Amino acid sequence: MRQPALWKPSEVLRGWANKVIKKYPAYLEMCEPDRIGYMTVTDTHARWFGVTYKVREPFKTALDDEMDYIIVINMNKIYDLFAKESRLNAIRIVLLHELRHILGAGKLRRHTVEDFLSMLEKLGINYLDSVQPPNILAKKYVSMFEKK
Ligand SMILES: [Zn+2]
Numbered sequence: 001m002r003q004p005a006l007w008k009p010s011e012v013l014r015g016w017a018n019k020v021i022k023k024y025p026a027y028l029e030m031c032e033p034d035r036i037g038y039m040t041v042t043d044t045h046a047r048w049f050g051v052t053y054k055v056r057e058p059f060k061t062a063l064d065d066e067m068d069y070i071i072v073i074n075m076n077k078i079y080d081l082f083a084k085e086s087r088l089n090a091i092r093i094v095l096l097h098e099l100r101h102i103l104g105a106g107k108l109r110r111h112t113v114e115d116f117l118s119m120l121e122k123l124g125i126n127y128l129d130s131v132q133p134p135n136i137l138a139k140k141y142v143s144m145f146e147k148k
Pocket residue numbers: 097098101111
């Protein structure tokens with residue numbers, strides 16, 4: 001029998017995500033760091049890199065912290081596709097994408113063609129390239145995304 005997927009809260013991801021939020025205050029203006037939870041999933045065959053969930057009632061009441069969103073990163077995909085030195089850059093890119101889904105007040109932004117195109121345009125067509133995903137904390141990228 002296949003192992004069940006393993007979901008775990010991750011404070012390490014929170015730390016990385018908070019750095020991304022800090023660097024992109026305009027692009028991620030709807031993100032309130034304290035209202036977002038982070039989890040990793042392993043032992044999964046899911047194809048996605050990341051997913052953002054709204055936390056709805058009655059689950060809100062079961063959590064210690066008041067959270068509106070939970071972002072999950074699929075560590076299987078990261079480990080399968082990226083060399084050790086590229087993993088953190090890849091995770092930051094996925095986090096940037098997932099955080100962009102957050103619209104505040106418990107709402108989620110849907111994927112729009114514009115959002116997707118702007119990511120390709122700014123980071124390059126192979127931005128989630130396993131060889132060299134860019135470091136989005138670099139000034140060059142921050143200034144591109146933050147421009148309105
Ligand atoms: Zn998405």
